[in-house]
Amino acid sequence: MKPAFLPRLVNHPFGDPGLYVELRYEGRAMLFDLGRIDRRPGSALFKLQHVFVSHTHMDHFIGFDHLLRLFLARERDLHLYGPPGFIDNVRGRLAGYTWNLIESYPLRFIVHEASCDRVKSVTLPASTAFAPQDESERPFDGVLCETDAYTVRTAHLDHKIPSLGFALEEKTRLNVRADALERLGVAPGRWLNDLKAAVRAGRPDNTEIVAKWFADGVAQTRSFDLGSLRRDLLVETAGQKIAYVVDTIFSRDNVARICDLVRNADTFYCESLFLDAERHEATKRHHLTARQAGTLARAAGVRRLENFHFSSRYERDPVPFRVEAQAAFRGELAPDVPD
Ligand SMILES: [Zn+2]
Numbered sequence: 001m002k003p004a005f006l007p008r009l010v011n012h013p014f015g016d017p018g019l020y021v022e023l024r025y026e027g028r029a030m031l032f033d034l035g036r037i038d039r040r041p042g043s044a045l046f047k048l049q050h051v052f053v054s055h056t057h058m059d060h061f062i063g064f065d066h067l068l069r070l071f072l073a074r075e076r077d078l079h080l081y082g083p084p085g086f087i088d089n090v091r092g093r094l095a096g097y098t099w100n101l102i103e104s105y106p107l108r109f110i111v112h113e114a115s116c117d118r119v120k121s122v123t124l125p126a127s128t129a130f131a132p133q134d135e136s137e138r139p140f141d142g143v144l145c146e147t148d149a150y151t152v153r154t155a156h157l158d159h160k161i162p163s164l165g166f167a168l169e170e171k172t173r174l175n176v177r178a179d180a181l182e183r184l185g186v187a188p189g190r191w192l193n194d195l196k197a198a199v200r201a202g203r204p205d206n207t208e209i210v211a212k213w214f215a216d217g218v219a220q221t222r223s224f225d226l227g228s229l230r231r232d233l234l235v236e237t238a239g240q241k242i243a244y245v246v247d248t249i250f251s252r253d254n255v256a257r258i259c260d261l262v263r264n265a266d267t268f269y270c271e272s273l274f275l276d277a278e279r280h281e282a283t284k285r286h287h288l289t290a291r292q293a294g295t296l297a298r299a300a301g302v303r304r305l306e307n308f309h310f311s312s313r314y315e316r317d318p319v320p321f322r323v324e325a326q327a328a329f330r331g332e333l334a335p336d337v338p339d
């Protein structure tokens with residue numbers, strides 16, 4: 001089965017961090033972090049609908065202006081998600097320009113700011129020179145955004161400021177077995193969506209599902225119980241999971257939060273600004289080493305680790321970072337232990 005998410009780093013591993021994820025079945029894309037994005041083609045960026053920003057250090061947020069310029073005259077609602085203070089950061093960037101003559105522009109930013117206990121949201125429409133509208137708040141439960149197809153979760157990590165880690169999870173896939181439909185003597189129809197919705201909602205096995213279809217222009221109905229259809233008709237496949245963690249310290253507390261967030265991910269994108277030899281420097285600057293990235297990936301049981309966001313002091317040679325991280329991931333290098 002083809003994967004639903006096609007993730008790729010926006011820049012080389014010594015460049016600004018950022019992960020572009022194409023959502024294959026939706027014709028859309030999302031972006032994790034907003035560093036330099038001007039090397040990505042406009043055709044790819046125009047697919048963006050959701051942008052998640054870990055924190056607003058410059059290398060993670062300087063691409064905002066490029067995004068603004070690309071989308072300014074577009075008819076689009078662009079959702080931006082970030083840590084505490086994010087709404088002020090976005091409004092501050094917008095306040096750096098003069099806005100008149102854009103009353104007819106339909107672009108709207110919908111900005112969501114996640115603190116540990118609530119998510120504040122505000123709409124900033126181009127048509128009103130980005131004056132805030134529709135301010136709202138909801139309790140924070142770890143989920144930033146959810147659709148029928150996927151969920152994006154976040155955790156607040158410690159970078160001397162909050163840095164958001166992200167996990168994009170596809171919901172369980174439910175495919176219908178055509179041969180089983182034939183065997184049951186029923187035809188496909190909208191009732192299959194009801195069946196999938198009932199399974200996703202965790203309804204009990206004795207829930208009645210009514211199959212409705214037309215045969216020779218005559219309406220047909222037949223009742224089944226959810227349990228038998230689930231067993232005979234549906235193939236359930238675990239969804240894909242992509243995790244993204246940048247700019248955070250290897251502390252006991254953070255290790256626990258990261259492991260919870262990224263557990264069993266198919267691919268784990270993890271920063272490692274330093275090598276193990278500069279472990280003290282990493283701790284001082286609230287960053288991770290390659291060995292620590294490997295330690296986290298192994299502890300969280302991920303399938304694949306891709307470490308990135310390497311310090312330019314290493315003369316642009318990514319090999320030592322990859323070797324060290326993969327050795328810790330495979331268990332050939334002893335795991336690091338938080339201080
Ligand atoms: Zn940072």
Ligand SMILES: [Zn+2]
Binds near residue numbers: 060246
């Ligand atoms: Zn950074």
